[in-house]
Amino acid sequence: xxxxxxxxxxxxxxxxxxxGLGCMRMSSIWGGPTPDEHESIATIQQALDSGINFLxxxxxxxAGHNEILVGKAIKGRRDDAFISVKFGAIFHNGQWLGLDLxxxxxxxxxxxxxxxxxxxxxxxxxxxxxxxxxxxxxxIGTVADLIKEGKVRYIGVSEITADQLREANxxxxxxxxxxxxxxxxxxIESELLPTAKELGISVVAFANTxxxxxxxEMKAPLAANDYHSxxxxxxxxxxxxxxxxxxxxxxxxxxxxxxxxxxxxxxxxGQGDHIMPLVSMSRRTRLPxxxxxxxxxxxxEEMKLLNDTFAVGAILGGTYLQR
Numbered sequence: 001x002x003x004x005x006x007x008x009x010x011x012x013x014x015x016x017x018x019x020g021l022g023c024m025r026m027s028s029i030w031g032g033p034t035p036d037e038h039e040s041i042a043t044i045q046q047a048l049d050s051g052i053n054f055l056x057x058x059x060x061x062x063a064g065h066n067e068i069l070v071g072k073a074i075k076g077r078r079d080d081a082f083i084s085v086k087f088g089a090i091f092h093n094g095q096w097l098g099l100d101l102x103x104x105x106x107x108x109x110x111x112x113x114x115x116x117x118x119x120x121x122x123x124x125x126x127x128x129x130x131x132x133x134x135x136x137x138x139x140i141g142t143v144a145d146l147i148k149e150g151k152v153r154y155i156g157v158s159e160i161t162a163d164q165l166r167e168a169n170x171x172x173x174x175x176x177x178x179x180x181x182x183x184x185x186x187x188i189e190s191e192l193l194p195t196a197k198e199l200g201i202s203v204v205a206f207a208n209t210x211x212x213x214x215x216x217e218m219k220a221p222l223a224a225n226d227y228h229s230x231x232x233x234x235x236x237x238x239x240x241x242x243x244x245x246x247x248x249x250x251x252x253x254x255x256x257x258x259x260x261x262x263x264x265x266x267x268x269x270g271q272g273d274h275i276m277p278l279v280s281m282s283r284r285t286r287l288p289x290x291x292x293x294x295x296x297x298x299x300x301e302e303m304k305l306l307n308d309t310f311a312v313g314a315i316l317g318g319t320y321l322q323r
Contacts, residue, residue, distance in 0.1 A: 004051030010175030011200035020054035022280035027062025044073035058086035067116035084124040101134040103142040126156030140171040162195040183310035184210035206278040216260035233317035266296035
């Protein structure tokens, strides 16, 4: 890899780039338009050229469109990419219906994913979340069987509790926990993060800008058709008070010569050598900025300012992260 720090996934897992590329926004989400496919493919390929090899997708992103897109981007250079795939979410006409984590369904999902991606083995395979509809041992046990079949290399989990993480890890070693984590969403610091560290499980942290709140670009009130308006964090007085906190972030970022987004990513990156910021982007122009964020450091005073300003509970209202 070129000029990119690495992180080991799990205690005995592979070395991958410390910065991960989230591919979700390269497909239609929340009913929005599909970004330019040629630009998305070029973004993935330039990321690979730059040393970012961790590519994150899901079989339900754009009803399979995202996996097909990733497959096109990595064609002819499979060895350059580490592919992480989430499964289990069921959508119809863009509406969330729930989860299907039955062993029979998982064995079905994997074959469709392999076909769409055009590969023989998925590097990291993980349920997108768990709802107790199927025992954890059955879910993880099924993926472990897929490892024996050569269809999966490592097992991950996503958006689960500390107890579920422990249980999953007793069935088969878990290499990575994918979870939302940002200055604005720090609830996992009390139990989940310490549990992952204790068990030697790496953390793939998405939503580093808290659905755009920490970009410094939001203004109140939001447009009526803005999808953020569905979440209490972005409504009424909550948004006004939350944006007051973001002003502190903007000031610190400006003083350091960076954007608020870069500082938000850098804060996540600075929380541990076992934590990977997973950043979604669909344009090549975003790559240099996000890669530069990985080189930002904070002195003790700056870190205290951020941690105090964005202490647990400081940001009002919730997002889908608490769904």
